[in-house]
Amino acid sequence: MGIIGVPAGWPADEEAALAVQRELRERLVLDEEGPAAGEGHVTGLDVAYDDGRDLVAAAAVVLDAATLEVVEEATAVGRVSFPYVPGLLAFREVPTVLAALASLTADPGLLVCDGYGVAHPRGFGLASHLGVLTGRPSIGVAKNPFTFSHDEPGPERGDFAPLLDGGEEVGRALRTRRGVKPVFVSAGHRISLAGACAHTLALAPRYRVPETTRRADALCRRALAEALAAERS
């Protein structure tokens, strides 16, 4: 497997990225309930970076939603395609993540992304972006509240408080473990917010972060370490 280059025509600056984001946003579908939690497949996606060498490694891990056992894993290594700009995260991760997804044999089912979906300055975060490009249902589970505000959710697993963008509920601060900081869930594409939260809880029976993200996180770090070792030889 070689290193994925930056795609031809990829946005070169923020202005171009904003234009692409605006176009793709029109294809976002938010009136579907989405797949039921605990059924079919769920795929965790994550990336790791080496800014010095301009490398990004992506992982896609397909789990059986009922047992949380690994069905299939895939990785891809690419060149960093965009700087980190809050609100434009997708342009940094998408090419390599898509390459990892494309090499899967199994049906990915629901895409579970590290970051936000519709809870985003322009309603089109990473999870929505990947959902639209693949046509698949997707959700975003972030570890930080980004620019949104929320009240403290109750202390029990399953307790939540709305994530607010002005007065609108764009996501939820959801507690997956008693007494532990919540995660921040939003719908990405072709799923409801309630469905996104149900999936998140089903995927996090024991740890704060969903099993999908934990698996994908470990795998992309491994892939990055291997790519770095290979590039030196």
Place this chain on the structure above:
DNA sequence: GCGACAG
């Protein structure tokens, strides 16, 4: 104008 800001 200044600071904050998913990963």
Place this chain on the structure above:
DNA sequence: ATCTTGTCGC
């Protein structure tokens, strides 16, 4: 995201 040791607790 990433740079980083030990340490408190289940």
